[in-house]
Amino acid sequence: MAPESRNLLGQKMGRKGRETRQRIMEAALELLKTSSYKDLSVSEIAGEAGMSNATFYVYFKDVEEVLYACVEAAALDLGELHAILDAQWTPANTAGYVKQFVEVYNDLWEKYRVELRVRNLEADQGNLRFMNLRIETTRTLLQKLGKKFAQSNPDLENPYQIAVAIHAAMSALAAQHDIGITNATGQSRRKLNAGVVELILTTLRQ
Amino acid sequence: MAPESRNLLGQKMGRKGRETRQRIMEAALELLKTSSYKDLSVSEIAGEAGMSNATFYVYFKDVEEVLYACVEAAALDLGELHAILDAQWTPANTAGYVKQFVEVYNDLWEKYRVELRVRNLEADQGNLRFMNLRIETTRTLLQKLGKKFAQSNPDLENPYQIAVAIHAAMSALAAQHDIGITNATGQSRRKLNAGVVELILTTLRQ
Amino acid sequence: MAPESRNLLGQKMGRKGRETRQRIMEAALELLKTSSYKDLSVSEIAGEAGMSNATFYVYFKDVEEVLYACVEAAALDLGELHAILDAQWTPANTAGYVKQFVEVYNDLWEKYRVELRVRNLEADQGNLRFMNLRIETTRTLLQKLGKKFAQSNPDLENPYQIAVAIHAAMSALAAQHDIGITNATGQSRRKLNAGVVELILTTLRQ
Amino acid sequence: MAPESRNLLGQKMGRKGRETRQRIMEAALELLKTSSYKDLSVSEIAGEAGMSNATFYVYFKDVEEVLYACVEAAALDLGELHAILDAQWTPANTAGYVKQFVEVYNDLWEKYRVELRVRNLEADQGNLRFMNLRIETTRTLLQKLGKKFAQSNPDLENPYQIAVAIHAAMSALAAQHDIGITNATGQSRRKLNAGVVELILTTLRQ
DNA sequence: GATGAATGAGAATTCATTCAT
DNA sequence: TATGAATGAATTCTCATTCAT
Incomplete structure (x- = not known):
């Protein structure tokens, strides 16, 4: 029922992990408020979220995946x-x-x-x-x-x-x-x- | 009233130049029919139009500029x-x-x-x-x-x-x-x- | 005694030709007053002189040649x-x-x-x-x-x-x-x- | 007092990073000993330093920035x-x-x-x-x-x-x-x- | 869990240069 | 004489992606 509680490395996500995942989603949404959709990139998101690019890949395969998660949550x-x-x-x-x-x-x-x-x-x-x-x-x-x-x-x-x-x-x-x-x-x-x-x-x- | 008949190098455009410019616009539209908007690139357009990247830049500053010209024409x-x-x-x-x-x-x-x-x-x-x-x-x-x-x-x-x-x-x-x-x-x-x-x-x- | 009165195409230079050659030299000097030396290019010079790139090559082999001519004149x-x-x-x-x-x-x-x-x-x-x-x-x-x-x-x-x-x-x-x-x-x-x-x-x- | 210990991606630089940054500076100086100032390019520097172009951009915005760092160090x-x-x-x-x-x-x-x-x-x-x-x-x-x-x-x-x-x-x-x-x-x-x-x-x- | 570090790949961009007119 | 037009080649620059720590 929880949104698959494992990250892409197969690790079970604890509180910290879930928060990080959330931060990525929020950063993506934040960026979309101001900059153009087609400029949204992994680097930008990670930057906005204040984390390393590499961390992004612990939780999402690519940008589309983040957005899908966001849209799903909104639905x-x-x-x-x-x-x-x-x-x-x-x-x-x-x-x-x-x-x-x-x-x-x-x-x-x-x-x-x-x-x-x-x-x-x-x-x-x-x-x-x-x-x-x-x-x-x-x-x-x-x-x-x-x-x-x-x-x-x-x-x-x-x-x-x-x-x-x-x-x-x-x-x-x-x-x-x-x-x-x-x-x-x-x-x-x-x-x-x-x-x-x-x-x-x-x-x-x- | 004519759409400023000079190219980005400041040259007066003759028949050939105008045709080339047109070809670029058509190539961009053609590509948009099939591929995704955010993937549209200068390289792709130039390729589709059968010309070198450099030629693109003789007529347009970037992709947005081509699209703007297209939209303007359609209006x-x-x-x-x-x-x-x-x-x-x-x-x-x-x-x-x-x-x-x-x-x-x-x-x-x-x-x-x-x-x-x-x-x-x-x-x-x-x-x-x-x-x-x-x-x-x-x-x-x-x-x-x-x-x-x-x-x-x-x-x-x-x-x-x-x-x-x-x-x-x-x-x-x-x-x-x-x-x-x-x-x-x-x-x-x-x-x-x-x-x-x-x-x-x-x-x-x- | 005159500075070789033929252009690079071997044509004898008339008044107009000499003036154009001069305009190129002046444009180069003008540009150097404001922009950086290493950014000086054929395109920039031709643009400043209000002529086509191609015209530049009628009178000079490259940028260094113009500058040499300028320096020579000043000496x-x-x-x-x-x-x-x-x-x-x-x-x-x-x-x-x-x-x-x-x-x-x-x-x-x-x-x-x-x-x-x-x-x-x-x-x-x-x-x-x-x-x-x-x-x-x-x-x-x-x-x-x-x-x-x-x-x-x-x-x-x-x-x-x-x-x-x-x-x-x-x-x-x-x-x-x-x-x-x-x-x-x-x-x-x-x-x-x-x-x-x-x-x-x-x-x-x- | 330390020269801001972050690279252009915002990452804290460790020993390795600092060394790489240093290598870039040395490569630039090395090249200037032989080749002309205005020909100094990012590609050349990265090549001389034995790294990819992309790595250069992790540490410096452009060639001028490297040179500035070099000059600063020499002062x-x-x-x-x-x-x-x-x-x-x-x-x-x-x-x-x-x-x-x-x-x-x-x-x-x-x-x-x-x-x-x-x-x-x-x-x-x-x-x-x-x-x-x-x-x-x-x-x-x-x-x-x-x-x-x-x-x-x-x-x-x-x-x-x-x-x-x-x-x-x-x-x-x-x-x-x-x-x-x-x-x-x-x-x-x-x-x-x-x-x-x-x-x-x-x-x-x- | 997180991230420094590095890079292959490819896109954007610029320039000198040529040629037909 | 002059120049539209086109482009090969090289360079700049960015990004997704990986990996060792």
């Missing part, structure tokens, strides 16, 4: 989102739930922006492991959301496809830098989220 | 899209125009998928030049689309923000590989586009 | 210096002559600092052509100066060697950048020259 | 010179001290000719770091020497400037190759040094 935190979609949406409370859904979704991106961006980047370039991670995370979400559309607005011919589109929009907007999104649209993220909420509600015929 | 081709948005949308023809809009948008991505993906990738990572390129291409489009929403459905409180969201969705869906999108959503691109069309029409209250 | 301008040394020095006028000698010497370095520095640099590293240029320029000068010491102060055992030393001092001081010499000695060049004059006069027992 | 060895200047010079012993001073000065150049020549070369071209190194080494020396002139010959108006000039002469003469100096002046270094000694003594009125 676990979706409970709240599912809870909202699992609730009973009535005409009276739908507006509230939708608003909450959009908010929580954004908060998650806020928290895991780097990880999610890496995931999408690799997935978009055809990296299968990351693609699968994304699919698994997304599938149930999309199905639940599609069902909401179908139930709430039975006239819709493509409720599931609309769910996909809405999700794509939310994800794309959340992915952008704060600066980027302001420059690009002249709108604050908050205003845009209000737009997304209205878009969803309109489509739900609420 | 010019939006006339048809604007034409659709400039037309008078009436209840009778809106459905047709929306469908056409989504189709043309997708065709453009089909044609320039590599360039547009590079643009978004760099922009999303905070690369200012590419961010600006994206903004310039998008701004007018978003304004026109927002106005359509406002006119067609005066009840909307955030028509412009909705336009941004819809555009984000279209762009995100169009960006994915055919295979990727099928795997991720279980839907063909055609079906998804139908969803987008319905999403727009519903929001327009048509 | 012709010593008439005034010799005139001073050829004059009759009497107890009454020696101080004036010495002062004048030091001044003219400095003015020449002011005018040809770049060329003379290149000459010394190459000569110091054992480059024979430049060594010979220096020797030829210096020999007569040193002999005349040595003779002055011998005549004026017959007690001196090594008048010629003293002339060499004095000349070395003048040359070394003149070679330094204005900034360099100020920083290094805390003295203005003018003050230092006064020192040299006094040194010479003292040694001449005047 | 420490001036004790004997100062001792001579710190001694009490009396009419009876001055001749001996002057002779000794000139001799020791020459011996130092003999020992560190390469380093000192590099220092002067770079300093003369306006390289600030080397200029400063030269200044620091020279300042106290010049002051002490100036004081000797002032004390011994109170008639001098510019004792310090004379010291600067004398030092410039000694340095310039010492800088030249044995061959060079013979060719240029027709004199052996020994004879020239005798000239310098006489020049100094004359100026001291001894």
Whole structure:
């Protein structure tokens, strides 16, 4: 259940080892906040983590492996989102739930922006492991959301496809830098989220 | 207006030079179709273009510069899209125009998928030049689309923000590989586009 | 008598050709004023001169050749210096002559600092052509100066060697950048020259 | 006080590392004895030192950095010179001290000719770091020497400037190759040094 | 567990040089 | 005369990777 408690040398990891492994992951994420993805290297990570290159190789095979571990760790935190979609949406409370859904979704991106961006980047370039991670995370979400559309607005011919589109929009907007999104649209993220909420509600015929 | 007709050595470019420059750009795009973005190197490009590394440096400072030139060139081709948005949308023809809009948008991505993906990738990572390129291409489009929403459905409180969201969705869906999108959503691109069309029409209250 | 009036392609040089050749030499000297000697390259020179690399090769085989031409041209301008040394020095006028000698010497370095520095640099590293240029320029000068010491102060055992030393001092001081010499000695060049004059006069027992 | 005991990768240097660093410096100096200054390259140095190019970059950023380290190391060895200047010079012993001073000065150049020549070369071209190194080494020396002139010959108006000039002469003469100096002046270094000694003594009125 | 030390391999970059026009 | 164009060759520089301690 623990993430394989042995390092690449086959040694059982103690507390210190686990901490070091963690430090590597954090260093990688830290670097991605500022420098470009394609410049991320073993040397840079080890440097940022304040350790020798060699130490890196005790815990990870290469950079992709670190990132995969990071993305995997970030994928676990979706409970709240599912809870909202699992609730009973009535005409009276739908507006509230939708608003909450959009908010929580954004908060998650806020928290895991780097990880999610890496995931999408690799997935978009055809990296299968990351693609699968994304699919698994997304599938149930999309199905639940599609069902909401179908139930709430039975006239819709493509409720599931609309769910996909809405999700794509939310994800794309959340992915952008704060600066980027302001420059690009002249709108604050908050205003845009209000737009997304209205878009969803309109489509739900609420 | 001509893209500064001198090469990096300060020489005026003749026909041959311009062709060589073009060949470099095409080689870069060609490579991006198959190999990974972060592996794209000067050597690879020069090799693909059938020339020496040194020749590359006569025309471009580095890989980013080539890609920028490619993206810039791709940004010019939006006339048809604007034409659709400039037309008078009436209840009778809106459905047709929306469908056409989504189709043309997708065709453009089909044609320039590599360039547009590079643009978004760099922009999303905070690369200012590419961010600006994206903004310039998008701004007018978003304004026109927002106005359509406002006119067609005066009840909307955030028509412009909705336009941004819809555009984000279209762009995100169009960006994915055919295979990727099928795997991720279980839907063909055609079906998804139908969803987008319905999403727009519903929001327009048509 | 004219400096070989044919270019490296064997073409007779007309006015235009001679001007171009001159422009190359000037560009090289200009560059040496600011950038480091070892960075001087054909490309840089051609760029500075506003011409194609290829044009450079019409007139010079390589960078050293340009510099040699520059140094050669600078070596012709010593008439005034010799005139001073050829004059009759009497107890009454020696101080004036010495002062004048030091001044003219400095003015020449002011005018040809770049060329003379290149000459010394190459000569110091054992480059024979430049060594010979220096020797030829210096020999007569040193002999005349040595003779002055011998005549004026017959007690001196090594008048010629003293002339060499004095000349070395003048040359070394003149070679330094204005900034360099100020920083290094805390003295203005003018003050230092006064020192040299006094040194010479003292040694001449005047 | 220890020359920052970390290499460019941030690793603490152990015995082995320090030795390797040293080997690089020695290789650079060795090469400068024979080949030209401007041809000195990282590859050449690494080759001479019997190591891979990459190893070079573990210890030095570029060639200039190695040379700076070499020059810095050479600047420490001036004790004997100062001792001579710190001694009490009396009419009876001055001749001996002057002779000794000139001799020791020459011996130092003999020992560190390469380093000192590099220092002067770079300093003369306006390289600030080397200029400063030269200044620091020279300042106290010049002051002490100036004081000797002032004390011994109170008639001098510019004792310090004379010291600067004398030092410039000694340095310039010492800088030249044995061959060079013979060719240029027709004199052996020994004879020239005798000239310098006489020049100094004359100026001291001894 | 951690890391100094070293390097092969390869990518980036620069330059002198040639040639056809 | 001049120069666009191209490139071979060499150099700089970086990185992942290994190994002994």
